[in-house]
Amino acid sequence: xxxxxxxxxxxxxxxxxxxxxxxxxxxxxxxxxxxxxxxxxxxxxxxxxxxxxxxxxxxxxxxxxxxxxxxxxxxxxxxxxxxxxxxxxxxxxxxxxxxxxxxxxxxxxxxxxxxxxxxxxxxxxxxxxxxxxxxxxxx
Numbered sequence: 453x454x455x456x457x458x459x460x461x462x463x464x465x466x467x468x469x470x471x472x473x474x475x476x477x478x479x480x481x482x483x484x485x486x487x488x489x490x491x492x493x494x495x496x497x498x499x500x501x502x503x504x505x506x507x508x509x510x511x512x513x514x515x516x517x518x519x520x521x522x523x524x525x526x527x528x529x530x531x532x533x534x535x536x537x538x539x540x541x542x543x544x545x546x547x548x549x550x551x552x553x554x555x556x557x558x559x560x561x562x563x564x565x566x567x568x569x570x571x572x573x574x575x576x577x578x579x580x581x582x583x584x585x586x587x588x589x590x591x
Contacts, residue, residue: 454494454517455485455486456486457484464482465497467511468482468511476509481498482495483496483523485517485520493512494512494513496510503534504535505534505538506538508537528577539577542571557577559573
């Protein structure tokens with residue numbers, strides 16, 4: 453079980469960037485997860501906010517849990533007032549392709565050469581999806 457880590461945006465973004473191979477440049481906001489030993493084991497990094505939507509990059513083992521998912525949903529849909537959250541993953545990333553639908557995201561399509569030499573897959577979670585998301589996570 454993981455706990456939520458707030459207020460350490462740079463450390464979490466650097467950790468997620470090191471895991472994904474995708475460095476982040478401000479502005480961004482990050483939510484981390486820590487294990488019972490206080491070790492960072494996962495995180496969400498939010499970028500590209502445009503008032504209606506925002507993109508999230510996800511990495512680590514601690515992100516699939518009630519508290520991290522509650523923090524993610526609260527930040528995006530309550531605090532920011534977004535109606536759409538988008539996530540991309542490499543076609544080759546089988547772990548994220550299983551994880552994103554598991555936490556409520558819907559597959560939208562393929563983004564050709566999104567990662568330069570590799571296609572990306574796009575998933576979204578919208579405000580309309582929140583009823584099922586909340587029920588799933590008992591938020």
